[in-house]
Amino acid sequence: MPAKTPIEIEKTVGFLLSKAYQRASLIFKEHFDEYDLTPQQFGLLGFLWREDGLSQSVLSAKSQIDRTTMGGLIDRLEKEGLVARQADPDDRRAYRICLTAKGKALQPELTPLALKAQRKLVAKLTSEEQETLKSLLEKIRS
Numbered sequence: 001m002p003a004k005t006p007i008e009i010e011k012t013v014g015f016l017l018s019k020a021y022q023r024a025s026l027i028f029k030e031h032f033d034e035y036d037l038t039p040q041q042f043g044l045l046g047f048l049w050r051e052d053g054l055s056q057s058v059l060s061a062k063s064q065i066d067r068t069t070m071g072g073l074i075d076r077l078e079k080e081g082l083v084a085r086q087a088d089p090d091d092r093r094a095y096r097i098c099l100t101a102k103g104k105a106l107q108p109e110l111t112p113l114a115l116k117a118q119r120k121l122v123a124k125l126t127s128e129e130q131e132t133l134k135s136l137l138e139k140i141r142s
Contacts, residue, residue, distance in 0.1 A: 017140075024121055031117040035110065036080070040065065040073055042110065045082065045099075049107045053096040055088060064141075082106070 009015050028039050037045075040063070047054060047062050054062070060070045074097055077083040082103035085095040122130050 013140075027117050027120050031113045032110070035106070037110075038073075041077055042114070044070075044073055044077065044097075045103060045106065045110070046114075048083065048097065048099050048103070049111075052104075053086070053098050055094050055096055057094075059097060077103070 025039060028042075032042065043063055044059060047059060056067065056070055056074060059065075059074075060067050063070070065073070074083060074085070078085065080102075081100055083097050084100055086098050088094040088096050122133070125133065
């Protein structure tokens with residue numbers, strides 16, 4: 001039996017998450033456009049700034065991006081001269097993804113921009129609301 005009342009799509013969690021993602025992407029683009037980086041590429045750099053030389057499979061797991069997509073992201077960062085694939089000394093079939101000097105040099109420049117974009121995204125939320133939002137998003141993501 002069909003529902004008598006049509007769904008209010010604009011109030012569904014999926015719709016709201018989609019619109020929040022669109023806003024986050026727009027804010028990211030405003031701050032990072034001159035660097036020609038996507039949010040996913042920036043995310044990979046962020047993981048490597050914390051722990052350089054991760055394998056593609058570890059990067060895939062940490063970022064929850066499938067290996068095929070990850071390969072394309074790494075290809076683009078490599079083409080831009082930000083990362084390089086280096087043979088894994090422990091596994092000759094695998095490569096470690098390592099930051100180049102150019103990739104390392106971007107960290108002090110891009111980190112403040114990322115924090116500024118983050119502040120703009122959550123500006124209307126209190127600190128407590130921000131923590132609640134992060135906690136809820138972690139639950140949804142897992």
